[in-house]
Amino acid sequence: MDPASQPQRRNNLDNLRVVLVATRNPLNIGAAARAMSNFGAAQLRAVNPYEVAFREARSAVGAAELLAGAKEYATLAEAVADCRLVVGTTAGRRRELQHELRRLEAGGRAIIRQLKTGPVALLFGSEKVGLSNEDMSHCDWLMRIPTREEHGSMNLGQAVAVCLYELVRETAKAEEKRPRPAVEEPKAQAGEIERLTQLLCQVLGASGYIKPRVARATEEKLRRMLHRLDLSASDAELWLGMLRQIQWKLKDR
């Protein structure tokens, strides 16, 4: 039997959430939906899509059902709240990045591992400017498709297609070799990291650590740092408990 016609050993993308942030062009939403249907990812989330782009999404050949089930969110924090890994995509060359940046091949492997244990968000920014620094502060790390330096920026639908292809691409070899940790600690959800970010900001605000003039930049810095820590769910819970007690004590004056 020809390998091409064998029933496919496919990675399961049930746990993947494709998150489009501030997408402006309905054609691109439709194209992303079609690529998702081609590769077996069903959950599309749109954050603050431009005007009527979300409603007018067309050209989604074969993906009407997927589009009908897509969800709309007012903020990125809400869109990724239930995810245990949040990965932003970027052309990765236009500014100083404050995040770890992985090539798609390596990033894809990390995402595949995480998809086996819980929800993963894969973020795509707007056509014009990509993800903002604040968007990126919600990410655990960033990933880039290995495009040419001279022309790095891809069409949105094509970028989605290439990333999803990498996730269903054959990986049997790599997976056989990889040793697994004896007990896999579940990672904290992005929603918990966000609650931790907000609580830490409140405590630091009450302590006079955060200067109002740079409060927003400090918040982004702290969010990045907390994502960088790669907290387990139980460690996040521990930090929340400690900070709540400190907050209570600071108020109790």
Add this chain to the structure above:
Amino acid sequence: MDPASQPQRRNNLDNLRVVLVATRNPLNIGAAARAMSNFGAAQLRAVNPYEVAFREARSAVGAAELLAGAKEYATLAEAVADCRLVVGTTAGRRRELQHELRRLEAGGRAIIRQLKTGPVALLFGSEKVGLSNEDMSHCDWLMRIPTREEHGSMNLGQAVAVCLYELVRETAKAEEKRPRPAVEEPKAQAGEIERLTQLLCQVLGASGYIKPRVARATEEKLRRMLHRLDLSASDAELWLGMLRQIQWKLKDR
């Protein structure tokens, strides 16, 4: 240096000819051109494009030069005449195929080998019907992208992007090592982790979080947790600063 920022060990696509057969939609020609520019394939050939599609090709962000250099042919035979390998792409399920069919991962490896010695044509059929049996008869073999059985047919520009990505995708073992942060952050010294542990215990003691009876066990638990975080020196410094401010505020009563 991070693999993501290294000058890329890229397969050379100079010998690749992307051949669009009977494409009907100018947007798709533009999208194919953009993907080619992203991944470094320069030679686009169009066979019998539908009416004025070839002239009206748009949305080719950054690929205008590539499109201007594209060549038009009346027949497929002429378009592939100089190529030593001709590969057709297909969703591969709608009819009896009389050709060898390879999945993209395996077909890509064969194409990469051939590109080192001479021109290779990669054919994409029309949006509606793909390649005809006659078109396929010009092919050495066929290749399919591993899409879902239930929705195999991809958008043309996305199919081009995915195929070209496979051709520039890393294959060298050396690059498959675990990725590193973009800038190698020195890790915190154990002494810093210990200072952090002590300071955290003091703050939590002042807040009433730590019960005196189990203070020692709590201290050990916190020390283990702080080591688990694998903090960089700068993140440890950041935490020390935040906790010192909180401690100062708690005392300032």
